[in-house]
Amino acid sequence: MPVRIEKAFQVQQPIDKVWGLLSDPRNVAGCVPGAQITEAVDDRTFKGSVSVKVGPSVTNYKGDVHFERLDAAAHEMELVGRGQDVKGRGSASMKMTGRLRSLPDGGTEVETVAEVNVVGILAQFGGRVIHDVSDIMFGEFTKRFEQQLQQTAAPPAAAVAAEPAAAAPPAPEPEPVNAPAIFLKALRAAVARFFRRLFGGSH
């Protein structure tokens, strides 16, 4: 059940800075709601999991994210994430492409396209909601990415480490991951609140 979603937004940040974040695998992965990076296979491939909660229904996917393309010159990237339901009832994949355009005012336009494909029992019984759910999740992804761009203070990778129960990824590159514990706590709470709001208790 393939779904295609396009989102574009503008930020008051120079294109190179934006590209720095968009081309940072852990950062991008960290912006996917419910996602956890559990292991870095190489600097372009990561193992991880995504938890998708729709009302009373929760599905946990385990799989990997791979950056198919990182074109610094063109400011274009493409990543493919694939995961299988841990209960063996299907799989989900997402191909995401991102393209940056610098704006006359020095800002940057971020264009992203996600092609989500769900296979298995969710695609059989959840057909009527898959589009809306994908749209909401991808919307949240872009929102978080924007937030990352705003908060220059904390290095983006923090978000990755901040994910609940995420094993700290073996840093593939020198840049150390050390954000103050207090910040992590705050972010955790924020994420938890967000999920309650987004998918929380219904009878």
Place this chain on the structure above:
Amino acid sequence: MIAKTSPEIGGLGHSVKRKEDLRLIQGKGTFVDDVRLPEMVYGQVVRSPFAHARIKNVNIENAMALPGVLAVITGKDLEKAGLAWMPTLFHDKQMVLAVDKVLFQAQEVAFVVAEDRYTAADAAELVEVDYEELPVLVDPHRATDPDAPILREDREEKTNHIFHWEVGDRKATDQALEQSPVKARVDAVFQRCHPAPLETCGCVADFNTATGRLTVWLTSQAPHAHRTLFAIVGGIPENNIRVISPDIGGGFGNKVPIYPGYVCAVVASLKLGRPVKWIETRSENLQSTGFARDYHMTAEIGADRDGTVKTLRVKTLADHGAFNAAAQPSKFPAGLFSVCTGSYDFKKAFCEVDGVYTNKAPGGIAYRCSFRVTEAAYLIERAMDVLALQLKVDPAELRLKNFIPSDRFPYQSPLGWNYDSGDYAAAMNRALEIAGYKELRKEQAEKRAKGELMGIGISSFTEIVGAGPAHTFDIAGIKMFDSCEIRVHPTGKAIARFGTKSQGQGHETAFGQIVAQELGIPVADITVEEGDTDTAPYGLGTYASRSTPTAGAAGAMAARKIRDKAKKIAAYLLEASEEDLEWEPGKFSVKGVPGRSKTIQEIAFAAYTNIPPGLEAGLEAVHYYDPPNLTFPFGTYIAVVDIDKGTGEIKTRRFIAVDDCGNIINPMIVEGQIHGGLTEGLGIAFMQLIDYDESGNVQGGNFMDYLVPTAVETPRWETGKTCTPSPHHPFGAKGVGESPNVGSPAAFVNAVVDALAHLGVTHIDMPVTPWKVWQILKQKGVVD
């Protein structure tokens, strides 16, 4: 003409109330899931979530570790026993449990056995299967593309093409079509649908380690054939297998094939020495067991300007899914599809079918029809309407003009069938009369003038049912005869056993009426039994409307054998010669000597107490009937629909069904069958589709999306009949159970197209949904 018996005897033509009802209305029936045996355990199938994937590993440890789990069977286990694959009923093989790869979503991958249903369900989730997803093929039109993935790596031929089959004179047909002054063409898809009997498939397999006997309670329309197949596949001596089909909650063709779940339950019982129950869920039923249709068809009619049809050319692509499991016993890959010339007198015809594999559930079974005749009837009846539109003639007139005349029977069709009898115009005229056709057309014209949408759809189908004959039909070599054994007890009561198996058709009553008709024993005194292979004579089962044409005939023939012997006994008792005796239902009398007669009951008593010298004791007979030909029931259906322009919703205002199935055993039962078949036709025409998205996800694989009409969507049916007996059947009967499902889809679709014809619409594929209709209305600017 058949002698009318008294209501007490209740022979042919009486609307005898059904015997089977009494247990069913009290909840005292015995369906497979009602069978409970000591020590019984429960099986559940682990299924693939993917349509096409490599199996890298199956880990059963966690499942086995769950308390209450007794066994987890995988494809590798079956492979060791040589059971990983089983033969289908049509020259192919099918995986029982997948070993290397899966070929459709919901395919069987492992079988979990536990002490109860709940533990089995939990354990099924704990079986870890490591899949590597492969490219998926769902579009049959792309099956033979060079870049299409080869699905069946197990086959020699590295192609997704299964078969090419053609019949008729291609060259002559092409030429004739070329030269036809008028050509009409329709491209029609008969969508993938499913019989969906309300009871799903299942079994209880009980291998008795002490006796070495295997008893299988099975949702089977063909228990004897299934016993033989279990013997062949499982290598168990056939005398050590007993298949029992108890009460069956509807079949409609779905319960003809053998499914992996059955085999797994048997294997598990052999392994554990305990009875194993496996009952599939509805979703499993719709997603993995025998689907129907998925025929992508083109019909071209060549006709004269005056509307006389001359030539028919049919080309079809058949999507058989992952395995060719089309449960059909004819010699032809497309079954009886070549009856597609229908009720019309075509001079030349050619029909070709190509079958392909896709990543979809296997099947192509005969859903309430006789092996692809539904597809054929739908196609020709749609094509005739397209021709009528093109010629701007009334579809009823066009049909009347082209019917095979009643004096031309037996009729040899250009594609090789020999129609036994028919009077198509009679049925058509009766239907037009009941409908008040002229007034309806007048009303339609008035409505159209006011911008309202009303449609009248006609279908005058010819069915072809009653397989055998043996020269054309067999299952694994076993000829398609059927059988009856009758025993008349000393007190004049009787038991009759048949090789068929009722799934709601009322055999316990109707078959009793056949025997009552022939022997004059009251139907109340006759017990009818089916479905136990230890007691019933061998038969090929109930499907394709074959029960009455074959087993019913066998019943009459066996009864006649008994009557012949009864005549000898009567002659002895009456001290008269057989020539001087005359029969009336229930007794032999001496011609011209009032009062000198012996009732069948007196004769039965004598058969055990006062046996004529030189005659064997007892009054029994068995008969195996191989029909000389199929029977060809027919009829005309008229649908009247109103369309809500705002929503595209279609309301069937009236539906007139005139059926001709020759002589009728039980009018009440026949009418009930017609109501049911029409309702299934309604669902197919307007609501039902098992679809697959490009990833091979089943869409419409459960009762939330596979739409079964309720009492609210179902209209009140109007029925009528004509009677043209079959010349070759012992009492002139033809099968009828499937006519309404075969004939009605075209009537419904023709009605909707007729309502939109003035907008230039000539065809809409089924299911004809409100949104399809609305989109057309929008395109045509009828709605804003």
Place this chain on the structure above:
Amino acid sequence: MIPPPFEYARPTTISDAIALLQQHGEDAKVLSGGQSLIPMMKLRLARPAFLIDINSIQGLAGIHEEGGYLKIGGLVREADIESSELIRSKYPAIHDTARVIADPLVRSLATAGGNLAHGDPANDHPATMLALGAEVVATGPNGVRVIPIDSFFVSIFTTALEPAEILTEIRIPIPPPNSGGAYFKLERKVGDFATAGVAAQITVDGNGACQRVGIGLTNVGPTPLRAKKAEESLRGKKLDSAAISQAAELTAGESQPSSDLRGPAEYKRGMVKELTRRALTRALERARG
């Protein structure tokens, strides 16, 4: 068909139920009618570790008018709404809605409260409650709070209820004289979710002008929707066919359907338009009595 294991409690008071909710947090689910939750559990699409069955709590099953409101208790069954003379006569839109929800067997158990609290955009009551300007009464650890229906539906399958809150009552303002309402649901067959559904509630003044109007939509967006622009277009206007058509047009524009087996988005938008026309027309007839 076989639900996963869970723990079960059947508290007899609201406070006990809330205590249990607090105790078990995200793992707990409230079980009222169960006609949405249990089917999901049977398919193992939902796996709550703890079920809190509120069906034995007294005082939540009443339908009555009080203090300017129609009050429907959190445990009132659809069947009771369907057969309530008060609702049939004074709240026809709610009657229309109850009788097309699922099928008669489901309606024996399903509750209107659950129908709202499940947060499923395909459920029928939300549209009607939006049209009627209802309020949801939620009882939680900090007592009772009243949530206006407009802020109740947060996201797909997500409502404004906090995890430890229970929907205990639905309040509908008693409509003034010359009011009428209607709900139109298009479904593929009885028992199906709406392909699209539209609820309309209006009040007209002496000379037939529209004083108050509410339009709610079913299953044409990630949440139940209210057609605000369309409502705006009608306020103070005479409800002639031109006005109704314009409102229908606007409503279709405000809907956000996505394509599924029930039909393509374009069709659903068309249906919103058509059903809005029908709902407003019927509501007007009823308002005029």
Place this chain on the structure above:
Amino acid sequence: MAKQRVHVRLNGREREADVEPRVLLVHLIRDVLGLTGTHVGCDTSSCGACTVILNGRPIKSCTLFAVQADGGELLTIEGMMQNGQLHPLQQSFHEEHGLQCGFCTPGMILSAHALLQHNPSPSEEEIRWGVSGNLCRCTGYQNIVAAIQSAAGKMREKGAAA
């Protein structure tokens, strides 16, 4: 998961059983208490084959946990016969040929029973809506409607006589 004691009055008889909370009512009735007249035809709460009457209301016994029925009054098809007499609905389904395979019949009869309880003389339309939660694949509903109409007549006469 710990089992819980469930007590129901089933067709007038007190019955008890210990079941896991997740056990569906239909499985309590069929597998535990052994009354198999109540059937299961789907896994999405769509078909109504499992219809029983709980505390006077027709419900899908596949969409209720057995523990929820604790203390309740249950009527299944096995309880329709009264002192050896077929219920008028059972009679009429037989006389009007309102069943074929018989799999939907118990649920259909119980839904009809509930309908006639609060509407003794329903119109054809009311009957069709009344049993719209019960699917039948065999009869096309026409004779089911006829059977319910005829039973309604019989029951009215009875009522009048009584």
